[in-house]
Amino acid sequence: MTTMTVIGCGYLGAVHAACMAQLGHDVVGVDVDAAKIALLNKGQTPFYEPGFEAVLAEALESGRLSFSTDMSAASGRSVHFVCVGTPQKRNEYAADMAYVDAAVHALLPHLSPGDLVVGKSTVPVGTAARLAELVARTQPEAALAWNPEFLREGFAVEDTLHPDRLVYGIPSGASGEWAQARLDEVYATPLQAGTPQVVTDYATAELVKAAANSFLATKISFINAMAEVCEASGADVTQLADAIGYDARIGRRFLNAGLGFGGGCLPKDIRAFMARAGELGADQALAFLREIDSINMRRRVRMVDLAREVCGGSIVGRRVAVLGLAFKPNSDDIRDSPSLNVAAQMRLQGASVVCTDPQAVENAQRAWPDLTYASTAEEAAAGADLVLVLTEWDQYRNLDPEVFGAVVGRRRILDGRNALDPVAWRAAGWTYRALGRP
Numbered sequence: 001m002t003t004m005t006v007i008g009c010g011y012l013g014a015v016h017a018a019c020m021a022q023l024g025h026d027v028v029g030v031d032v033d034a035a036k037i038a039l040l041n042k043g044q045t046p047f048y049e050p051g052f053e054a055v056l057a058e059a060l061e062s063g064r065l066s067f068s069t070d071m072s073a074a075s076g077r078s079v080h081f082v083c084v085g086t087p088q089k090r091n092e093y094a095a096d097m098a099y100v101d102a103a104v105h106a107l108l109p110h111l112s113p114g115d116l117v118v119g120k121s122t123v124p125v126g127t128a129a130r131l132a133e134l135v136a137r138t139q140p141e142a143a144l145a146w147n148p149e150f151l152r153e154g155f156a157v158e159d160t161l162h163p164d165r166l167v168y169g170i171p172s173g174a175s176g177e178w179a180q181a182r183l184d185e186v187y188a189t190p191l192q193a194g195t196p197q198v199v200t201d202y203a204t205a206e207l208v209k210a211a212a213n214s215f216l217a218t219k220i221s222f223i224n225a226m227a228e229v230c231e232a233s234g235a236d237v238t239q240l241a242d243a244i245g246y247d248a249r250i251g252r253r254f255l256n257a258g259l260g261f262g263g264g265c266l267p268k269d270i271r272a273f274m275a276r277a278g279e280l281g282a283d284q285a286l287a288f289l290r291e292i293d294s295i296n297m298r299r300r301v302r303m304v305d306l307a308r309e310v311c312g313g314s315i316v317g318r319r320v321a322v323l324g325l326a327f328k329p330n331s332d333d334i335r336d337s338p339s340l341n342v343a344a345q346m347r348l349q350g351a352s353v354v355c356t357d358p359q360a361v362e363n364a365q366r367a368w369p370d371l372t373y374a375s376t377a378e379e380a381a382a383g384a385d386l387v388l389v390l391t392e393w394d395q396y397r398n399l400d401p402e403v404f405g406a407v408v409g410r411r412r413i414l415d416g417r418n419a420l421d422p423v424a425w426r427a428a429g430w431t432y433r434a435l436g437r438p
């Protein structure tokens with residue numbers, strides 16, 4: 001059992017804290033947001049994440065987990081995870097390091113000899129070395145490790161308890177050895193289950209995360225570029241993805257063409273990576289990521305163009321139903337959500353848009369109070385001239401084209417995620433169009 005602090009209780013930190021307690025450790029989660037801490041201490045989750053509420057309740061019940069706004073809760077604990085956000089800076093590609101820097105500075109006075117600070121946030125390469133110096137200046141007998149996190153929203157609990165791999169960036173020499181030993185204690189359960197482990201230097205550990213997210217973004221934009229060619233030539237990108245995906249070297253996962261990637265990670269991480277490479281004089285190496293980003297953003301514009309086409313050349317005054325606002329299903333996260341972006345564009349261009357989502361309406365309402373919201377797909381689509389499926393929630397995949405057809409004004413549907421069966425929808429008299437499909 002390790003006593004630990006988890007600093008930052010967002011999507012990453014809150015789940016990490018609860019899962020660490022689940023693994024038997026004694027954990028205090030620290031965050032500056034008093035409202036969030038109050039909720040978590042009551043066992044209420046500040047965001048929607050499948051399975052999280054149950055793990056949180058169990059961990060609180062066990063007495064091994066609590067939350068605080070007071071950093072002095074870190075005193076006397078031996079491992080301190082830094083899980084705060086690194087959002088994109090306003091009007092810049094670079095990551096905003098203010099939260100990471102503030103968290104580490106607040107932690108410094110509470111460090112004791114033998115403590116280990118563990119960075120989990122996604123940061124520009126070079127950050128760990130800089131923070132390690134800071135730690136060494138304050139508490140020479142403490143050390144720092146970099147342990148990037150790869151969890152996906154919607155699967156955060158599963159990914160934290162059963163990670164694909166564990167990556168440790170550690171310093172050389174004796175402090176690196178005990179840092180590794182300490183992390184091995186923290187992750188004893190996944191290690192015993194055979195989780196692969198890569199032990200490396202700080203820079204490599206930081207780059208693993210940037211490289212993994214860049215690769216995933218590239219895969220999505222690659223298939224979306226193929227979707228553009230399919231649209232131009234009358235081919236079907238979903239069949240194309242199936243066919244190339246059978247090649248084990250390529251693989252079918254992350255080849256779902258559609259509205260492209262959003263969320264709090266992929267978009268800002270590839271931009272921060274480009275910015276950092278520029279500072280290092282390696283910008284040419286990542287020039288392709290600019291194209292990955294452009295392909296991704298073009299999908300949103302294409303969706304609005306398609307809507308205009310289907311509506312006979314203009315969306316002005318058209319009643320449009322938007323199904324799905326979260327950046328992906330099983331999440332209430334609307335950060336850089338492609339669907340919300342499309343909804344907002346359509347509204348700005350004069351359409352009368354009614355949006356819905358099984359979990360994200362509240363967050364969307366806060367960010368876009370000018371849009372109109374409904375609580376169900378049927379309500380959003382009542383009398384609609386056009387329906388857009390923009391986040392592939394199961395609820396929308398399973399809509400019955402016949403029953404749903406009774407509520408709309410016109411049977412016209414655009415499938416932004418290639419989530420529906422065109423044959424079934426067309427058979428029920430719908431005009432069905434999708435990105436990258438004839």
Ligand code: UDX
Pocket residue numbers: 149150151152153154213216220253254255256257258259260261262263264265266327328
């Ligand atoms: C991602 C990484 O997967 C994760 O490892 C990292 O730790 C954080 O960033 P996440 O942002 O939760 O996780 O979502 P992910 O499942 O990767 O999806 C990202 C976006 O890509 C979503 O908007 C999703 O709709 C889109 N996507 C994904 C596609 O458009 N097509 C696909 O085939 C897969």
